Amino acid sequence: MTDILKDLNKPQQQAVTTTDGPVMVIAGAGSGKTRVLTYRVAYLLSIGIAPYNILALTFTNKASREMRERVASLIDPSKAKSLWMGTFHSIFARLLRAEAPKIDYPSNFTIYDTDDTKRLIRNIIKEQQLDDKTYSPAYVLSRISHAKNNLISVEAYNEDFEIQTQDIQSRKPKLGLLYSIYQQRLRKASAMDFDDLLFNTNVLLRDFPEVLYKYQQRFSYILVDEYQDTNYSQYLIVKKLAANNENICVVGDDAQSIYAFRGANIQNILNFKKDYPEYKLFKLEQNYRSTQHIVNAANGIIANNKDQIFKKVWTSNEAGEKVHVVKTANEGDEASWLTSRIFSIQANDQLPYSSFAILYRTNAQSRALEEALRRMNIPYRIFGGISFYQRKEVKDVLAYFRLIINPMDEDAFLRVINFPARGLGQTTVSKLLSVANDTGKSLWEVACNPTDYNAGLHAGARGKLEQFVTLIKGFGALLFKVNAFELGEKVLNLTGIRRFYFEDGSAESINRRENIEELLSGLKEFVSARPEEEGETEHSMRTLDEFMQDIALLTDVDVKEKRQNNTSDDSNKVSLMTIHAAKGLEFPYVFITGAEENLFPSIMSIGSREELEEERRLFYVALTRAMKLATVTYAETRFKYGNFSFCEPSRFIDELDPEHTNFLAGPGMKKVQTKTIDDFGNGLARFKKLGHANQPTKKPEQITSQKLVNQHPPHQTKNNLTPDAGQTDFSILTPDMLQINTMVQHQRFGTGTVVGLEGGAQNAKATVVFKNFGKKQLLLKFARLKVISQQ
DNA sequence: AAAGCGGTACTTTTT
DNA sequence: GTACCGCTTT
Numbered sequence: 001m002t003d004i005l006k007d008l009n010k011p012q013q014q015a016v017t018t019t020d021g022p023v024m025v026i027a028g029a030g031s032g033k034t035r036v037l038t039y040r041v042a043y044l045l046s047i048g049i050a051p052y053n054i055l056a057l058t059f060t061n062k063a064s065r066e067m068r069e070r071v072a073s074l075i076d077p078s079k080a081k082s083l084w085m086g087t088f089h090s091i092f093a094r095l096l097r098a099e100a101p102k103i104d105y106p107s108n109f110t111i112y113d114t115d116d117t118k119r120l121i122r123n124i125i126k127e128q129q130l131d132d133k134t135y136s137p138a139y140v141l142s143r144i145s146h147a148k149n150n151l152i153s154v155e156a157y158n159e160d161f162e163i164q165t166q167d168i169q170s171r172k173p174k175l176g177l178l179y180s181i182y183q184q185r186l187r188k189a190s191a192m193d194f195d196d197l198l199f200n201t202n203v204l205l206r207d208f209p210e211v212l213y214k215y216q217q218r219f220s221y222i223l224v225d226e227y228q229d230t231n232y233s234q235y236l237i238v239k240k241l242a243a244n245n246e247n248i249c250v251v252g253d254d255a256q257s258i259y260a261f262r263g264a265n266i267q268n269i270l271n272f273k274k275d276y277p278e279y280k281l282f283k284l285e286q287n288y289r290s291t292q293h294i295v296n297a298a299n300g301i302i303a304n305n306k307d308q309i310f311k312k313v314w315t316s317n318e319a320g321e322k323v324h325v326v327k328t329a330n331e332g333d334e335a336s337w338l339t340s341r342i343f344s345i346q347a348n349d350q351l352p353y354s355s356f357a358i359l360y361r362t363n364a365q366s367r368a369l370e371e372a373l374r375r376m377n378i379p380y381r382i383f384g385g386i387s388f389y390q391r392k393e394v395k396d397v398l399a400y401f402r403l404i405i406n407p408m409d410e411d412a413f414l415r416v417i418n419f420p421a422r423g424l425g426q427t428t429v430s431k432l433l434s435v436a437n438d439t440g441k442s443l444w445e446v447a448c449n450p451t452d453y454n455a456g457l458h459a460g461a462r463g464k465l466e467q468f469v470t471l472i473k474g475f476g477a478l479l480f481k482v483n484a485f486e487l488g489e490k491v492l493n494l495t496g497i498r499r500f501y502f503e504d505g506s507a508e509s510i511n512r513r514e515n516i517e518e519l520l521s522g523l524k525e526f527v528s529a530r531p532e533e534e535g536e537t538e539h540s541m542r543t544l545d546e547f548m549q550d551i552a553l554l555t556d557v558d559v560k561e562k563r564q565n566n567t568s569d570d571s572n573k574v575s576l577m578t579i580h581a582a583k584g585l586e587f588p589y590v591f592i593t594g595a596e597e598n599l600f601p602s603i604m605s606i607g608s609r610e611e612l613e614e615e616r617r618l619f620y621v622a623l624t625r626a627m628k629l630a631t632v633t634y635a636e637t638r639f640k641y642g643n644f645s646f647c648e649p650s651r652f653i654d655e656l657d658p659e660h661t662n663f664l665a666g667p668g669m670k671k672v673q674t675k676t677i678d679d680f681g682n683g684l685a686r687f688k689k690l691g692h693a694n695q696p697t698k699k700p701e702q703i704t705s706q707k708l709v710n711q712h713p714p715h716q717t718k719n720n721l722t723p724d725a726g727q728t729d730f731s732i733l734t735p736d737m738l739q740i741n742t743m744v745q746h747q748r749f750g751t752g753t754v755v756g757l758e759g760g761a762q763n764a765k766a767t768v769v770f771k772n773f774g775k776k777q778l779l780l781k782f783a784r785l786k787v788i789s790q791q
Numbered sequence: 792a793a794a795g796c797g798g799t800a801c802t803t804t805t806t
Numbered sequence: 807g808t809a810c811c812g813c814t815t816t
Binding site for chain 1: 805
């Protein structure tokens with residue numbers, strides 16, 4: 001072990017071997033931060049610390065996975081397995097499951113993601129009959145989230161004079177009420193959102209000293225990665241757990257804090273000094289990643305920030321090329337200029353396309369870039385977008401899983417009760433909802449005994465509801481009897497989801513089908529990938545319940561990683577992503593696009609110094625991703641929200657030191673000018689300071705373009721037959737003329753075969769598979785089907 | 792039940 | 807420009 005210390009420079013070595021007492025490591029970009037963390041863990045193990053006594057907290061699953069793998073390669077892999085290493089959320093979700101009853105939650109509580117949460121909030125706003133412009137779900141959520149991250153409970157929120165005044169002044173006096181109802185509903189559903197995982201951990205550690213003591217003993221060595229990104233709630237958990245022996249090591253870089261908008265608090269770095277006066281500070285200042293010009297240009301940028309910890313990042317790498325700055329006429333030119341540039345560099349230097357990254361401030365910018373890359377036939381990979389687990393079809397299946405595991409889960413219940421359609425529509429659901437709200441019972445409870453609660457359902461609805469309840473109960477009985485994959489298969493088959501997506505031939509359905517297949521193979525992998533862990537009996541089997549716990553805190557990136565490992569051919573592609581997504585990554589050639597005022601820095605952030613400094617740190621992060629060459633591009637005009645707008649070059653371009661910058665002539669362009677925290681108390685003060693969102697002070701200069709001439713003539717699609725387009729009369733049919741297998745003709749969908757019939761009289765419905773349009777459910781009252789042939 | 796229409800709003804987002 | 811929502815029509 002001692003010889004691996006040779007891989008480290010002096011301050012890195014100190015950061016690794018100073019194991020006892022509080023340690024803070026300020027790690028400049030590219031200075032080997034991850035290396036220090038992994039070596040420190042390996043070092044602790046090598047001096048005899050038991051792996052289960054080490055708690056290592058990261059912000060992403062990816063970071064924790066990488067760290068675990070790297071530790072495993074340095075030392076005994078079996079030891080690496082029993083480390084407490086993971087994201088804040090996953091580690092404390094695990095802890096909460098073990099201790100849930102203490103805070104009145106069942107241990108099978110559901111974790112709501114942002115999507116579920118938004119649905120719930122939207123429903124509450126609607127129920128309260130509030131205007132969803134004043135109370136936009138996104139705003140309400142961010143307000144609640146900020147409160148929770150600063151440990152302000154519902155009670156504290158509603159009792160606090162200043163917060164109340166603020167809300168009244170901004171004419172949103174009901175925020176406190178919404179917060180209160182939201183928390184009630186989560187609890188009723190036995191659900192926690194992401195912020196609750198941390199909030200409730202704080203409650204647990206505050207109210208149960210014996211629990212706190214237990215975990216203080218267990219986690220005798222604590223490491224925290226990306227400390228600059230911790231919020232108050234996370235900060236306090238760490239502080240409490242470390243209070244006993246203070247063997248705590250935090251690693252971060254204040255210059256790379258780019259998540260303050262989500263509640264991260266750089267103050268936590270500065271507070272470290274106060275909390276642990278005898279702490280040791282190590283600064284990693286040697287950059288191993290970038291050229292001198294890049295490092296110096298980046299230093300020059302960050303020097304414009306007032307809030308920072310002094311450090312001098314330097315490198316012994318070659319001087320390299322100056323940072324390039326290029327001006328183009330518009331976003332199309334920008335895209336094609338940089339695309340041909342990438343093409344020529346890779347051709348000249350025989351580089352794989354994976355050496356290049358194109359970064360942008362907002363996802364919307366990717367389109368023009370993608371188009372240019374496609375035109376040039378350059379392979380690329382785009383990061384971000386809709387997460388696998390967020391896709392509708394995947395969420396639908398997962399909602400069944402959630403309901404099986406936790407029938408109290410209201411969001412899941414509402415999501416699946418009529419999917420696939422089983423005649424339990426809006427009317428039935430609102431009846432159930434009103435009973436549930438009136439009696440305070442869960443929807444599930446009411447659905448199980450509709451008669452007892454006088455839900456007022458018709459016999460038909462009652463029958464269907466009973467079928468549905470029985471179906472879910474049946475799955476529930478199997479939860480611990482069959483493995484996750486088998487149960488998943490049963491759910492797909494017996495609920496009709498499989499039929500719903502698989503009999504339909506439309507392109508969209510094929511896509512959805514593939515995603516469902518992917519989910520299934522995920523289940524299969526999960527049940528078969530039983531790692532050789534200690535204490536396994538032949539009975540051991542991985543259940544759906546475990547699967548859901550596993551994926552609850554996974555994100556898009558994690559799924560992609562997995563897929564990538566399977567497919568492999570992604571190595572030769574240009575990477576496109578937001579700067580946020582690029583954090584922690586490095587590329588030989590980096591293009592930073594859209595360096596324009598109001599875009600980067602974002603118009604939303606130019607109102608306050610704090611927010612502007614965050615944008616600047618973002619620019620710093622972008623620059624320091626580059627190993628060999630960083631190129632900054634901007635456009636004179638950009639098509640935004642359907643309008644052309646004129647753009648000013650970003651102020652960050654002016655801040656680039658000319659000594660390290662090369663202003664290239666773009667396509668036909670001229671040059672540019674050049675305290676002791678008493679638990680929940682302190683959060684209140686911090687929260688108030690935050691106040692409400694800043695109003696933008698400046699409007700982008702915009703001209704309204706005369707609308708471009710509509711490119712398509714008024715359409716005359718072939719499928720858009722009018723009744724008089726040579727078709728015979730479509731008479732209204734009565735259901736009894738149809739049977740399974742009847743061939744029918746539809747005005748728009750053409751010919752098809754009846755595969756199902758339901759309902760009678762007014763609401764008779766037929767399920768028809770059309771040759772060209774796939775499966776449709778049609779209300780016969782409107783569909784005007786014509787019988788072509790029987791049988 | 793599903794499609795079509797018109798109005799509206801829009802950053803970043805590890806969990 | 808487009809994605810999304812709610813309302814209307816079939």
